[in-house]
Amino acid sequence: xxxxxxxxxxxxxxxxxxxxxxxxxxxxxxxxxxxxxxxxxxxxxxxxxxxxxxxxxxxxxxxxxxxxxxxxxxxxxxxxxxxxxxxxxxxxxxxxxxxxxxxxxxxxxxxxxxxxxxxxxxxxxxxxxxxxxxxxxxxxxxxxxxxxxxxxxxxxxxxxxxxxxxxxxxxxxxxxxxxxxxxxxxxxxxxxxxxxxxxxxxxxxxxxxxxxxxxxxxxxxxxxxxxxxxxxxxxxxxxxx
Amino acid sequence: xxxxxxxxxxxxxxxxxxxxxxxxxxxxxxxxxxxxxxxxxxxxxxxxxxxxxxxxxxxxxxxxxxxxxxxxxxxxxxxxxxxxxxxxxxxxxxxxxxxxxxxxxxxxxxxxxxxxxxxxxxxxxxxxxxxxxxxxxxxxxxxxxxxxxxxxxxxxxxxxxxxxxxxxxxxxxxxxxxxxxxxxxxxxxxxxxxxxxxxxxxxxxxxxxxxxxxxxxxxxxxxxxxxxxxxxxxxxxxxxxxxxxxxxxxxxxxxxxxxxxxxxxxxxxxxxxxxxxxxxxxxxxxxxxxxxxxxxxxxxxxxxxxxxxxxxxx
Numbered sequence: 138x139x140x141x142x143x144x145x146x147x148x149x150x151x152x153x154x155x156x157x158x159x160x161x162x163x164x165x166x167x168x169x170x171x172x173x174x175x176x177x178x179x180x181x182x183x184x185x186x187x188x189x190x191x192x193x194x195x196x197x198x199x200x201x202x203x204x205x206x207x208x209x210x211x212x213x214x215x216x217x218x219x220x221x222x223x224x225x226x227x228x229x230x231x232x233x234x235x236x237x238x239x240x241x242x243x244x245x246x247x248x249x250x251x252x253x254x255x256x257x258x259x260x261x262x263x264x265x266x267x268x269x270x271x272x273x274x275x276x277x278x279x280x281x282x283x284x285x286x287x288x289x290x291x292x293x294x295x296x297x298x299x300x301x302x303x304x305x306x307x308x309x310x311x312x313x314x315x316x317x318x319x320x321x322x323x324x325x326x327x328x329x330x331x332x333x334x335x336x337x338x339x340x341x342x343x344x345x346x347x348x349x350x351x352x353x354x355x356x357x358x359x360x361x362x363x364x365x366x367x368x369x370x371x372x373x374x375x376x377x378x
Numbered sequence: 379x380x381x382x383x384x385x386x387x388x389x390x391x392x393x394x395x396x397x398x399x400x401x402x403x404x405x406x407x408x409x410x411x412x413x414x415x416x417x418x419x420x421x422x423x424x425x426x427x428x429x430x431x432x433x434x435x436x437x438x439x440x441x442x443x444x445x446x447x448x449x450x451x452x453x454x455x456x457x458x459x460x461x462x463x464x465x466x467x468x469x470x471x472x473x474x475x476x477x478x479x480x481x482x483x484x485x486x487x488x489x490x491x492x493x494x495x496x497x498x499x500x501x502x503x504x505x506x507x508x509x510x511x512x513x514x515x516x517x518x519x520x521x522x523x524x525x526x527x528x529x530x531x532x533x534x535x536x537x538x539x540x541x542x543x544x545x546x547x548x549x550x551x552x553x554x555x556x557x558x559x560x561x562x563x564x565x566x567x568x569x570x571x572x573x574x575x576x577x578x579x580x581x582x583x584x585x586x587x588x589x590x591x592x593x594x595x596x597x598x599x600x601x602x603x604x605x606x607x608x609x610x611x612x613x614x615x616x617x618x619x620x621x622x623x624x625x626x627x628x629x630x631x632x633x634x635x636x637x638x639x640x641x642x643x644x645x646x647x648x649x650x651x652x653x654x655x656x657x658x659x660x661x662x663x664x665x666x667x668x669x670x671x672x673x674x675x676x677x678x679x680x681x682x683x684x685x686x687x688x689x690x691x692x
Contacts, residue, residue: 215464216462217458
């Protein structure tokens with residue numbers, strides 16, 4: 138697992154991939170940040186809007202990070218090396234997953250630069266930002282991001298074409314994100330309950346108020362686990378043809 | 379060492395491997411011989427645990443590949459048909475990744491250096507794999523298979539795409555490896571197994587057509603009697619005369635004239651040596667024999683023979 142993790146990290150930084158991901162993500166999120174705080178009619182230090190928009194940005198950016206993961210190995214036939222080596226399939230999946238998570242955390246860490254002006258403005262008499270809200274949002278973003286990555290890894294195992302993997306990931310993520318919108322049209326109680334239970338976005342809301350929601354935590358970790366497990370199953374099944 | 383019993387592998391409705399059984403003993407060099415699509419790669423992919431069989435078992439040192447995958451995979455070094463190389467790594471980075479991936483616990487630098495020495499790639503160890511020639515890439519792939527000192531080395535079509543000199547070099551490399559490892563290699567080139575292997579398993583359409591020691595197989599080859607003869611005389615008449623000799627099965631002539639000499643390839647059956655008869659007949663006509671040599675039956679002929687013989691049996 139460590140070997141594959143190291144190899145992935147190396148690949149992110151020896152090819153333009155990692156840099157492009159970081160550059161584009163940081164640019165987009167900084168722009169989004171500025172737009173939702175300074176450039177409001179009344180400039181605000183409330184970061185809630187930023188974080189809830191950020192989810193949708195990540196839904197497009199994180200699939201870029203994971204789309205090549207297993208697709209590329211299959212396309213170049215290097216999967217034959219991985220799957221004939223004395224390591225379990227799950228540790229291969231986990232190694233790739235953790236490398237993508239690591240890249241995501243690097244990005245998130247760097248994007249914290251955005252917050253500096255908000256705190257600096259306090260000295261100039263602006264409102265004190267709500268630290269609990271920021272921390273809550275960050276935890277939520279990390280959890281959501283990890284879910285997205287697990288789904289992306291799963292999708293990359295489905296196709297040997299990274300572009301196809303990307304589209305599949307977008308499709309699954311879109312499904313999870315908008316699923317609770319159907320609730321407005323559905324009368325049957327239990328279906329509504331299931332749909333809102335499944336919604337990645339719906340779970341996010343509590344965190345944005347700075348409330349730590351254990352249920353949501355369990356939900357995000359479960360989704361992540363399920364997709365990593367499915368990836369491993371997929372390879373087992375594919376081996377059987 | 380390797381024990382394969384009733385191995386079947388289907389892809390949808392297509393049967394790629396059809397009830398194959400054989401064993402490989404320690405220290406053997408076994409050649410898998412068969413045309414493209416015969417099921418060689420599939421069999422190798424199953425032995426290495428890349429594919430699962432539809433039914434049947436593969437035991438390596440008594441362990442089942444699917445029950446103890448890690449223990450079995452540790453014993454096998456595999457070079458697939460297309461070497462599994464990461465083009466944007468250097469040779470050293472690649473081998474060091476393979477070393478970590480296989481979880482080896484010996485001295486890394488020493489071990490990788492040794493593997494590089496065996497396949498003679500130390501001089502390119504800091505080159506990007508993408509920049510290497512096909513032959514060098516193949517060697518990097520073999521070095522990767524050698525990492526971890528596996529007892530068994532499986533090579534799928536290892537000489538495809540190599541130049542003739544590289545093939546010769548490759549053969550001596552394999553012979554060297556055979557001192558320490560059990561080797562299975564596949565090819566569709568018959569001279570290759572003949573030159574390298576001490577046992578040959580011929581596969582066609584997923585079935586084993588023959589499983590014999592190389593000398594044994596060569597004896598089968600000897601049954602076929604052919605020679606090439608250069609005769610100075612009119613092409614058509616000489617041809618008819620040769621054909622008229624009893625027990626001559628086939629005569630062919632490429633029609634290329636060298637002075638007044640033509641080259642014929644004569645094939646005959648039975649135990650009587652027709653060369654004496656031929657000599658007398660030609661002498662009567664006054665058409666001298668300019669040269670004569672035996673044509674060694676290649677394994678290509680043998681292969682066709684084995685497959686058609688198998689067909690007749692069924």
